[in-house]
Amino acid sequence: MTHCAALVLLDDLAVLAVSGEDAADFLHKQLSNDVLHITPTQARWAAYCTAQGRMLASMVVWRPSDNELRLLVSRDIAAAITRRLSMFVLRAKVHIELLDQLVHGCFLPTAPDSLPDTPAEPWSRSHNTDGEWITAPHSDSQAPRAWRISTSAQAAKPDNGRWRAADIQAGLPWIRQATQDMFIPQTLNMDLNNGIDFKKGCYPGQEIIARSHYRGTIKRRMAYGTVPWAADLALPHVADDLYAADSGDDRPVGRIIDLAHSDGILHALIERSLADPATTRYSLGCAQGPVLALHDLANDKQPAASA
Numbered sequence: 337m338t339h340c341a342a343l344v345l346l347d348d349l350a351v352l353a354v355s356g357e358d359a360a361d362f363l364h365k366q367l368s369n370d371v372l373h374i375t376p377t378q379a380r381w382a383a384y385c386t387a388q389g390r391m392l393a394s395m396v397v398w399r400p401s402d403n404e405l406r407l408l409v410s411r412d413i414a415a416a417i418t419r420r421l422s423m424f425v426l427r428a429k430v431h432i433e434l435l436d437q438l439v440h441g442c443f444l445p446t447a448p449d450s451l452p453d454t455p456a457e458p459w460s461r462s463h464n465t466d467g468e469w470i471t472a473p474h475s476d477s478q479a480p481r482a483w484r485i486s487t488s489a490q491a492a493k494p495d496n497g498r499w500r501a502a503d504i505q506a507g508l509p510w511i512r513q514a515t516q517d518m519f520i521p522q523t524l525n526m527d528l529n530n531g532i533d534f535k536k537g538c539y540p541g542q543e544i545i546a547r548s549h550y551r552g553t554i555k556r557r558m559a560y561g562t563v564p565w566a567a568d569l570a571l572p573h574v575a576d577d578l579y580a581a582d583s584g585d586d587r588p589v590g591r592i593i594d595l596a597h598s599d600g601i602l603h604a605l606i607e608r609s610l611a612d613p614a615t616t617r618y619s620l621g622c623a624q625g626p627v628l629a630l631h632d633l634a635n636d637k638q639p640a641a642s643a
Contacts, residue, residue: 343440343484343490344443344498345440346495347495348412348510349411349439350435350437351407351485352414352418352432353407354405354407355404355430356431357429358429360402362424362425363397364536365539366424366540367397368384368521368526368531368541368545369383369397369531369533374398375399378461379460381459382394382397383395383532384421384540385521385541386517388544389520390517390520391511391517391518391521392516392517393409393417394409394509395407398470400468406485408470410510410512410513412513413513415434416513418433418434437485437487438486438487438490440483440484440485440492441502442483443498443499444479457471458471458472458473459473467485467486468485469483470483474506478502478505498598500596501596501597503594504594504595504603504605505633505634507529507605507634509558509594510594512574515575515593522548522554523556523558523607524558525633534546534549555609555611556590557607560603560606561618561628561631562603562631563629564600566600571597572595572602572604573592574594576592576620577591578606578608578620579618579625580612580618580619581616581617581618585623586623589609590618591607592604592606592607592620602626
């Protein structure tokens, strides 16, 4: 059994199974990352997009057996993604279903490689009697952590925001219902954190995503910001607008991609224009709203805003 320093229930995440003789080939043609070459000890970050290159889902993908793949997605879009993928099965030997599985977040007490049942590197997968374990990315300042996927219940409190904050610090945004069809993968830095394979074949939106990459026409990128936030203060929402702080201009300059509240701090992944001056400060709600302090993102090479 893998021992966790803290185990939390991630009831905002769900697991889909894509199974059948043609499952790997089918999913390879639907997602932004390489599916055909995932080994049983690997997992990958990927996007599912519209034909216009806009993201319908961000997800963790792994392959527990030759003829089955699993997808970890936001729960509020899981049923819709199941239906949409099923529309394109046609004559392929593929079955797609939403599984009745529990997802936990496990904060590990020490380096993962010291725990024999837990994979060592981020995006590694292992399996034992407790379920499947996938090591999540984390920043240098964070404790190592892993997702646990299992059908067996285990006493655990719902996430108090710490796990979602860790996702945000690691540059891992979840597309939710409110943000579907808003962003291309590069805006969410998926080209910087290995969420896109530019050498694979076609998939929905591939032409637009590749053109933006090779022509260098990315106009917006993801950034990470924090602001002190009292527990009794209503939280902003994903997809809410951002403003240039104290500019006197109430025109939005970006949007919230994902957010979490933990220990009196609001953590937010935001969309910002690369054309914004480096001195731009971003506020929530209006130009006079709370101002985010920006920080480096882990696990990618975040480009600076243009001066």
